[in-house]
Amino acid sequence: MRPEVLFPLFRPINTLKGIGPRLAALIEKLAGPHVVDVLFHLPSGAIMREEIETLTPQHLTRQIIIKTQVIKHHPSRSRRVPYKISCLSGDEKLTLTFFNGREDYLRRALPEREERIISGKLEQFSGSYQITHPDHISRINETADIKRCEPVYPLTAGVTSKTFHKALIQALEDLPHLSEWTDPHLIGRQNWPKWREALQASHNPNTISDLEPENLVRQRLAYDELLSNQVALELVRRSMRRRKGRRFEGKDGLITQIENALPYSLTHAQQSALSEIFADMHSDNRMLRLLQGDVGSGKTAVALMALAKCVQSGAQGAMMAPTEILARQHIESIKPFIDAAGLNVALLTGRLKGKKREALLEEIANGNIHIIVGTHALFQDDVIYHDLGLAIIDEQHRFGVHQRLSLSAKGRPDKGGVDILVMTATPIPRTLALTAYGDMDVSIIGEKPPGRKPVTTRAIDIARLDDLANSLSRKLADGERIYWVCPLVEESEVIDLAAAEDRYEYLNRLYPGHVGLVHGKMKADEKDAAMQNFKEGVTKILVATTVIEVGVDVPEATVMVIEHSERFGLAQLHQLRGRVGRGGLEGSCLLLYTGPLGETQKARIKIMRETEDGFRIAEEDLRLRGAGEFLGTRQSGMPVFKLADLAHHSKLLNVARDDARAFLEQDPELNSERGQAIRTLLYLFERDSAIRYLSSG
Incomplete structure (x- = not known):
């Protein structure tokens, strides 16, 4: 049973004021179904504001907070023309601009001849200062309500920053005081805050650096999540070790x-x-x-x-x-x-x-x-x-x-x-x-069988596609076979990617009767037949989506063409490359790309050309893309972390593993004071199923 102290955190989101069924469904999709999921949805950035007294050109394009006097409203009678309000800040004129502004609301918020505190991005329009849609309008005595550093959250369509903040403030009010589950010596050594303070501070940054993964607050929260993961796995491991196995004996x-x-x-x-x-x-x-x-x-x-x-x-x-x-x-x-x-x-x-x-x-x-x-x-x-x-x-x-x-x-x-x-x-x-x-x-x-030759890897601009396709005839004449991989199945109107079906038709015109097609939307028996034809040499070129990534062995396959290679993860590219050059013939992997390439995409292609060491490639993939996207998709076997970032917190993971193992040696039943706190931790991160692997049940 979940401990009572956690009940407030596991209430449904719709128990928060102002979160009805429609918003609850959207926030659930964004963060999760419980109040604790809102708390674990950490900011990804922040707006830094500067409080100023006088408007000057050096503040242009910056986020500012300034006192201003409202002079006159200029309502708009057309949807195409913005509603403008003339103001005066010190000696400088300032125009507040609102598209589709509602006059009754704006006259209440910004009455003529009164002063207000405004925050927003300062711009210049037709030679005068302007703020479009100020993000805060406060009375003079409410200036403290505007944060100098305001956290920005990843959001989804239909959930505004204001709505999410409202939910978050209520969730923070419900934060319970929980017993300490982390080793006090470690907390002292790392100078970490307590769990409750860390969670509050993570939503109230003072500077941009407070949001960095290496920040003490973020480290503390990441460690808690990693510790829950490692304790859960260690409990499963011990449960398996306790079960009597069988000894496989008999002559060899x-x-x-x-x-x-x-x-x-x-x-x-x-x-x-x-x-x-x-x-x-x-x-x-x-x-x-x-x-x-x-x-x-x-x-x-x-x-x-x-x-x-x-x-x-x-x-x-x-x-x-x-x-x-x-x-x-x-x-x-x-x-x-x-x-x-x-x-x-x-x-x-x-x-x-x-x-x-x-x-x-x-x-x-x-x-x-x-x-x-x-x-x-x-x-x-x-x-x-x-x-x-x-x-x-x-x-x-x-x-x-x-x-x-x-x-x-x-x-x-x-x-x-x-x-x-x-x-x-x-x-x-x-x-x-x-x-x-x-x-x-x-x-x-860690080594390949003898005789396996390295696969040559080259990057080729998509503009040279026709030359490449025509050059394949030499390989086919030698009895070799070719994979041609495309990232999508049908032409997308949104992103103009080469579809497998279109590429199949194009290549079939060049090499009639020698081209097969396999993709994820085909029925299983159609897929099997297409793969079998390629394996047996009925077809010599197989156009495919990544369904061929895992496994099928065709020793005669020597060329792997990957279209839009810049859209694939490194681990995926490496898997695909491994499908060729398996029969003793030299293999080649041709990475077709559409320029200009970003830094990450360039780095991926560079690593592919430099090494065939799958473990080095995997480490780089994790570094470049983060754990959530490793393996190309969020695979079911991989845990998804909300607070920990494995690319930055790997050292903490090692500490958590050692701590979990050492602690369970002393207290395998989690009965001590810290053991009870660790039980709460497992429930907090919904790894409570591991509790049933305690030897007492």
């Missing part, structure tokens, strides 16, 4: 048979990752391990060995991919080696229906199928395993912590449940790995 005959059937020897990095995985499988604890390896580093071979280890101990193994295309590719790539070892492997996807599905489920339930490859369908309620011992999940960033935990339920508790190995080809920066996968052990395959 199957592993030897599969290793002998492989056309290459495992690299040192693959063997190192395998030894870590096997150590987990030999132990009494359940495995929960992340296997990170760049595109083409050989994760599938490692997964295959782990599956063999599981099966030779008498259990079943399952391998889940995010899409049917990938599931089919996995089964195609591992089947020859599985067959060599005399094992049975089957594919289970959502498309399998009726009697065929029933027959396969029966085979799985009675243990005749040793390895099952598929999509989410593997873990539906009606799929019952004879004895599932190992679940391997490919492209882990699509599944969050809770999905990982729900997989364990498919195993037999009497045998020690299910070991979980998750794999990703998206190199994840260490800071993100800690926040998303802090509950897991990590293995990294």
Whole structure:
């Protein structure tokens, strides 16, 4: 149960005065459904105002506060002509200009022959001073109401700054005094304020520098959020460690048979990752391990060995991919080696229906199928395993912590449940790995298989598109294949981007019958057919949206053309580049861009040309774009932070991780005074589901 002290913060937004159903819906979309979400919606900038007594040219274009006397109103009889008010500030004339101004309101706010305090941006029009739509009009005795530094918030259509401020002021009044959850020694060392003062100060900056991520107030709030994240993950991790696992024993005959059937020897990095995985499988604890390896580093071979280890101990193994295309590719790539070892492997996807599905489920339930490859369908309620011992999940960033935990339920508790190995080809920066996968052990395959040549990367102006398209004929004559990636599916009227369908028609005119098309709006079987045609060489050029980013392996593909490359994130560009040059031939990646490029876009292309190190690219992507947009979209497995900025607060994350682990060593049940405060912290940041992983339940 949420502690009573937090009840005021978790009231619905519409309990704030002046926030009716329409505004509540808009603010919920902007910040979230509760009062606390308004408090955690921090300012992104500030208006700095200067209080002056005399109008001078040096104040032009600045935000000012000045006393003025209202001389005369000049109402407008036409909507096209603004309503003007002549004023006098000291010896200088000042005109206040209002478009669509309401006369009754303006005469009440600015009565003739009276003085008022005005704030706004000072401009010059026809040689005289002017302020258009002053943002504050106050009586002489209310000058303190105008802030010298006024915070500016990210807003959405329909929510004005004034409305949001009203909601915020009420929310700040409800701020409770909460017990301290952060280590007092750390607070003293960092010179941080208390939580309540920090939140109040974050909405009342005195200078622009108060809004910087490195500011003490922002650091304190970021740390609280990161601590809640790390405590939650550590509780999940401890819960998994407490559950008795199974020891995978038995002679290594199957592993030897599969290793002998492989056309290459495992690299040192693959063997190192395998030894870590096997150590987990030999132990009494359940495995929960992340296997990170760049595109083409050989994760599938490692997964295959782990599956063999599981099966030779008498259990079943399952391998889940995010899409049917990938599931089919996995089964195609591992089947020859599985067959060599005399094992049975089957594919289970959502498309399998009726009697065929029933027959396969029966085979799985009675243990005749040793390895099952598929999509989410593997873990539906009606799929019952004879004895599932190992679940391997490919492209882990699509599944969050809770999905990982729900997989364990498919195993037999009497045998020690299910070991979980998750794999990703998206190199994840260490800071993100800690926040998303802090509950897991990590293995990294840091080298590519021998013989893999580097991919040449070049940036080309879109103006040279025709030359590029015509030059592809040489590659096609040599039997090579080409990916051509576009960012959108249909022509957009708003942004003139090359659509996949238009590019398909253009290339098909140049190379009739040799061009295929695949995009996200196609049906699954149409997509599969287009990919299969490209794989088999029926088509030689595949025009695609980023659906090809994850996974499909075509050894003959040597050229990757990415249109509007300036619109893609670095991690995405790296993933796409990894799809070519996999069959021993040299690959090239051509980044088509539309100039002029901004600094960030130039930096992205420069890094792509400089390195193929996925981890360096991932770190740069995080730095350039921030965590929210990492991986191209806000993926479900990645936590979204409101107060912490991982690009700036990574050092605090390390401190939070160490603090969480050390504290839970002393107080695993969160029973001490600080432990109780940390429980409140978990509820505050809505990570309370982690509380059920406390060993007492």
